[in-house]
Amino acid sequence: MQTFDLSLIWAAIIGFGVIMYVLMDGFDLGLGILFPFAPDEDARDVMMNSVAPIWDGNETWLVLGGAGLLGAFPLVYSVFLPALYIGVFLMLAGLIFRGVAFEFRFKSKRNRHWWNRAFCWGSAVATFAQGAVVGTYIQGFETEGFVYVGGALDWLTPFTVLTGLGMMAGYSLLGATWLILKSEGHVQEWAYRITPKLLAAVLVVFAIISAWTPFVDGGVRERWFSEVSFIWLLPLLAMVCAYGIYRWVSHRREGMPFLATLGMFIFTYLGLVASKWPVIVPPDHTIWDAASAPESQLFLLLGMLFVIPIVLTYTAWTYWVFRGKVRTGEGYH
């Protein structure tokens, strides 16, 4: 007897994992993208130091999400990965290179410029690929039954290139506001200077994507424009956050720009979820089509309910331990 809907619980878990990943790995990937534009090598040290203790914990959510998908929604796993075959490879290669760069940059001097490059390019490529995944999700997948039947590069369209670039701008904004929070002096001043420019870039790209999406997906058009609905609050709230970023940067506030950027991401993400729900493999397959057998979902749920609080506690503890400003010439040796 089924007294509660396991697929709904799992959708909530996966949805939570995705946004946790986007928010947390987002700012450290963003710092990687901003890396070559930093004013000097000291600033790069600060940037890397500010995320060095936490970045791999951030990536925990990616692997947890990937494994959870196979267990709970295998259809997503077995359609997304073949459809995004090349993109997934690029993302993994990017993440591996930047991971290795994190480890070895501080251990070398003569070869440091190589690790700088690996860090920047790895971050940029991984971010672009993640943005393209979002774009592809909006676009939908060509499936027959439960099998992807499209081509190798179907995921790479002008629309997904735009979402890829949008993700790069968005993560950079997260990175810049994180840096405002974690740095001081000339590094912080630099972060203050670039934040409004990045915000403008994000708003422009997001405006184009929002205007374009209804033409890419008829279901989205229907959902948003057939009647006035409470979901209109979501983009409104995202706009309020964007305005907040602008205001708080002008007032040289340190923590609020980052929080407002998180808010902007969360409301945009909820807007996307509201556009598609309950479809998980667009255009046709809902979370219930994509689900694995209930006994499998239940078996895995027991473990997840045990481990997620632990991961959350550990994450919170790490952030608490490494709170405060990162200064030049100290820290991670």
Add this chain to the structure above:
Amino acid sequence: MELDPLILSRIQFAFVVCFHAIFPVFTIGLASYIALLNGLFFANGNPAWERLASFWTKVFAVVFGMGVVSGIVMSFQFGTNWSNFSQASANFLGPVLSYEVVTAFFLEAGFLGVLLFGRGKVPQGVHLFAALMVAVGTFISSFWILAANSWMQTPAGVELIDGSFHVTSWSEALFNPSFGYRFVHMGMASFLTGGFVVAGVSAWFLLRGRDVPANKKALSMCLWLLLVLAPAQAVVGDFHGLNTLEHQPTKVAAMEGNWETQSHAPLLLFAIPDKDAQENLFEVGIPSLASLILTHQADGVVPGLKDVPVDEQPVVALVFWSFRVMVALGLAMIAVAVTGLVLRRGGRVYSHERYLKVLVGMSVTPFIAVLAGWIVTESGRSPWLVYGLMTQAEGLTPSLTGGMALFTLVGYIAVYAVVFWAGIYYLLRVIRQGMLPHDQEVVVDDIERAKRPLSATHIPFDDDAGHPVRS
């Protein structure tokens, strides 16, 4: 020539999994060794144990880090290249592989940090407990992975409904018929790997006269361990082989290079199996010995490859020769372990230069033996992906083209070449630096440093990076 996505995907999976496997196979053995060293230090307070423990913990950190990096790719490979298989077997494999991830994170989040960074900051008993939990955790991780793999070899506890496997009994599926043999065989292989690496490194230090008392202790311990394990592994391997004979006779036929089902089957020492001709082009064998080993009777019947159609036979030569490499290295390990016992008389084992050099060389052999063994069991299963139920071709991603598979194959080789080079290069630096005197151990400050595996070492990556002690 048309690029075959199936062959390319198989090569890619083999490459990635082989590359990945060498790290966990080492860390599983090493984790237990570190726990043992910490336990000895806890029990009798001899500082030599502590110095050994902290040296090998640094090595562990680097190898564990590389294992994690190379393992991330594995969890995506099932979906990218084997999506039909993923979709069909997700009800079982999804939870099992997820539990492996859960175990690994639970470990990394908690106990690994305490093991790597907690010395001197937490009570000694807590540190020892963390070391034990890391050792136990590596076994729990391998439990899930080997359960998944064994299920693909000898599927049980599931029923096939509309093309997907549904679990009818979790315990039957997890503890499927080949699981126990594989788990013990692999666990012992990990201990042998750890043992030979530690023995080899200790021998290398002894040859250079560095930290002689501590390295003598380490070498002596390892040689006792190897003396027991190396022969025991041959016995376990034999049982594993009998289990394979029962459930996957074709694989055993390929291992033996035996085409016809026959009694008095010879044990082939050398042969050139030719799958097209369905016979060996040339063979040298010992009469009746294969029958004796496999059935424990000289006239026992050994199954032949021709019992199944040609398209259900594996790549015979690959299985045949990989098996011989594994067995030959296993015999060499036994010989080296026994020689060590002989040389103990008069303590020559610590000073016999040639023997120490052999030990240094032997430290790579367990890795080769493990990979050869996995090639036997994995390629020996083909064309089946889930034995008897789903072929590799059926499990392949339908939309995958040869060009796509080739692109990522080349890509992964390139990525791993860089990572591997950096990792091994750095690992050798860590080993070369060896054990530090107590007062030179760099003090690690909690607040400023990341709790990650590789940050447990401070050794610079290149020569002119300056002294790593914090300012």
